[in-house]
Amino acid sequence: xxxxxxxxxxxxxxxxxxxxxxxxxxxxxxxxxxxxxxxxxxxxxxxxxxxxxxxxxxxxxxxxxxxxxxxxxxxxxxxxxxxxxxxxx
Numbered sequence: 001x002x003x004x005x006x007x008x009x010x011x012x013x014x015x016x017x018x019x020x021x022x023x024x025x026x027x028x029x030x031x032x033x034x035x036x037x038x039x040x041x042x043x044x045x046x047x048x049x050x051x052x053x054x055x056x057x058x059x060x061x062x063x064x065x066x067x068x069x070x071x072x073x074x075x076x077x078x079x080x081x082x083x084x085x086x087x088x089x
Contacts, residue, residue, distance in 0.1 A: 024053035024061075032058040 032046055032053045043055045053061070065071055 024057040026061075027051075028053040029058050029061045033062060 028051060031051050032055075035041070035052070036043070036046065036058075043059060046052060046055045046058065
């Protein structure tokens with residue numbers, strides 16, 4: 001996935017705008033969270049590098065977004081999107 005869906009980036013940045021401590025770019029945090037979700041790896045096995053957030057930063061943002069309703073909002077927005085322009089009858 002080269003470009004995240006804009007709804008994710010817009011939603012995450014809006015919900016977290018009041019936060020004062022940003023240790024990792026949102027894209028790196030999303031990369032890390034999606035990697036864990038897709039592979040099922042443990043937090044300690046999260047890759048290191050330029051496109052990944054640290055395990056502690058990723059986990060901290062995961063808890064914040066869970067608590068402030070970001071994930072529920074994203075889910076509702078995605079479910080409300082039209083299915084690729086197809087009409088359901």
